[in-house]
Amino acid sequence: MPLMLRERVSDDIYVFTSSLYAQVTAGAIKTQDGVVVVDTLPFPQESRQLVSFAQRLHPRGIRHVILTHSHADHVFGSYLFPGSELVAHQRCRDMMQRYGEASLAQAKAQTPELAEVRLRLPTLLFEGELTLRIGGKTLLVMQSPGHSPDMVMVHAKEDKVLFASDAVMPVPYLVGGSLPDMLNSLRALGNMPLENIVQGHGPVLLRGEIGEALDSSILYLEKIDHLVKDHVVAGRRRAALNDIDIEKCGKSRVPLGGLVQRLHQANLLYLYDTLVTAEKAAQHV
Numbered sequence: 324m325p326l327m328l329r330e331r332v333s334d335d336i337y338v339f340t341s342s343l344y345a346q347v348t349a350g351a352i353k354t355q356d357g358v359v360v361v362d363t364l365p366f367p368q369e370s371r372q373l374v375s376f377a378q379r380l381h382p383r384g385i386r387h388v389i390l391t392h393s394h395a396d397h398v399f400g401s402y403l404f405p406g407s408e409l410v411a412h413q414r415c416r417d418m419m420q421r422y423g424e425a426s427l428a429q430a431k432a433q434t435p436e437l438a439e440v441r442l443r444l445p446t447l448l449f450e451g452e453l454t455l456r457i458g459g460k461t462l463l464v465m466q467s468p469g470h471s472p473d474m475v476m477v478h479a480k481e482d483k484v485l486f487a488s489d490a491v492m493p494v495p496y497l498v499g500g501s502l503p504d505m506l507n508s509l510r511a512l513g514n515m516p517l518e519n520i521v522q523g524h525g526p527v528l529l530r531g532e533i534g535e536a537l538d539s540s541i542l543y544l545e546k547i548d549h550l551v552k553d554h555v556v557a558g559r560r561r562a563a564l565n566d567i568d569i570e571k572c573g574k575s576r577v578p579l580g581g582l583v584q585r586l587h588q589a590n591l592l593y594l595y596d597t598l599v600t601a602e603k604a605a606q607h608v
Contacts (some may be wrong), residue, residue, distance in 0.1 A: 355460025469505025
């Protein structure tokens with residue numbers, strides 16, 4: 324198995340990047356009273372590496388696991404943390420209850436490596452924001468919808484590190500989410516005093532990269548919003564959106580092993596379908 328990347332981004336914070344699925348990330352935050360893990364990775368063999376390392380960081384082991392949202396690649400490893408309190412927004416639990424078992428069954432049918440995975444629901448729930456103070460660390464868990472309505476980010480304030488999850492990626496991914504919400508979430512990050520942003524997928528952003536990365540994603544979203552709206556108004560075919568490649572919208576096709584081009588095409592089709600559905604609904608009012 325390819326080795327999962329482990330990176331130390333501050334004295335007490337480690338980031339893990341999957342080699343098996345879309346460079347999805349997870350984190351371990353060492354405190355004086357134990358470890359807090361952020362997200363759990365999808366494949367058991369990598370989740371176990373995360374568990375083993377985090378348990379060695381402190382004699383009290385892993386106290387809490389924070390789930391940033393309900394998507395499979397962030398929550399499937401949760402069952403491997405049985406002694407840790409599972410923390411999430413109420414919407415995350417609601418979505419896991421509604422869609423989790425069906426999603427897991429489909430994933431197992433397609434991917435035998437997930438056969439042992441069991442769905443584990445979070446138990447420490449909150450609405451709005453949560454401030455978790457543990458072992459000299461202040462972890463602000465705040466809503467950041469856009470990619471998903473249940474999305475949260477985790478700000479390790481003393482370390483000035485933000486686990487942004489899929490609110491920040493090499494290219495924003497909207498399917499199932501909301502473009503206006505994602506724009507608001509990205510713009511809200513502009514004034515935060517940060518040393519690093521841990522993206523939900525891909526490399527950690529350093530302080531000097533953060534402003535440019537956020538601006539690039541905001542401009543990308545504004546660009547595709549404009550292009551798709553013009554496309555719909557002109558009455559062009561849905562399939563013609565495939566001619567709009569990612570470079571035309573200001574992003575590179577290189578990150579995530581080229582996966583970003585597929586994410587980009589999915590964004591265009593999702594926006595198109597959303598606009599057409601809204602137009603049809605307005606006509607029947």
